[in-house]
Amino acid sequence: MIEPISPQQQQQVRAATDAAIDLAGRCLSASFDYLPVDFDLSGRCAGMYQVRRGRRRIRYNPWIFAKYYVDSLKNTVIHEVAHYVVDCCHGHRSVKPHGAEWRGVMRTLGAEPEVRGDYDLEDIPQRNYRKFNYACICRSHLLTSIRHGRIQQQGAEYRCRRCSTPLRLAAESP
Numbered sequence: 082m083i084e085p086i087s088p089q090q091q092q093q094v095r096a097a098t099d100a101a102i103d104l105a106g107r108c109l110s111a112s113f114d115y116l117p118v119d120f121d122l123s124g125r126c127a128g129m130y131q132v133r134r135g136r137r138r139i140r141y142n143p144w145i146f147a148k149y150y151v152d153s154l155k156n157t158v159i160h161e162v163a164h165y166v167v168d169c170c171h172g173h174r175s176v177k178p179h180g181a182e183w184r185g186v187m188r189t190l191g192a193e194p195e196v197r198g199d200y201d202l203e204d205i206p207q208r209n210y211r212k213f214n215y216a217c218i219c220r221s222h223l224l225t226s227i228r229h230g231r232i233q234q235q236g237a238e239y240r241c242r243r244c245s246t247p248l249r250l251a252a253e254s255p
């Protein structure tokens with residue numbers, strides 16, 4: 082498994098994000114506030130611009146950054162900052178995520194407006210989406226790996242809402 086980027090690298094990524102926000106301000110004769118930046122993204126995305134309860138932030142995937150540091154510093158940072166700028170100028174929800182507005186901002190910032198999703202993520206931790214077949218006496222149930230782990234390792238019990246018998250791991254489970 083690859084190690085996530087170091088605190089020093091995180092600092093560099095934050096600085097690159099601030100620099101991209103400054104650049105966008107200069108190019109568009111506007112002023113954009115700096116954003117909180119977190120390194121709490123896992124799975125297949127390198128970055129994500131998020132608005133939740135009115136709070137804006139950029140999330141980066143510290144494993145993908147570790148594996149493709151130079152590329153991520155250049156491309157992922159500008160990609161997410163462009164989403165932020167589009168949100169400031171047009172409203173995040175009123176435009177398509179990688180639509181004309183986003184492509185326009187990318188070009189303004191001197192970046193190619195491509196959506197990149199072609200990283201080889203083999204040694205990067207993935208979310209576990211595996212499902213497990215369980216059954217009560219009336220039907221079968223598909224359980225998440227989290228619930229499966231609670232039952233198998235912590236002795237948790239889940240019951241069917243219809244017949245209220247406990248769920249048991251089905252024989253043909255993958």
Ligand SMILES: [Zn+2]
Nearest residue numbers: 160164178179
């Ligand atoms: Zn995007």
Ligand SMILES: [Zn+2]
Nearest residue numbers: 217219241244
């Ligand atoms: Zn049942």
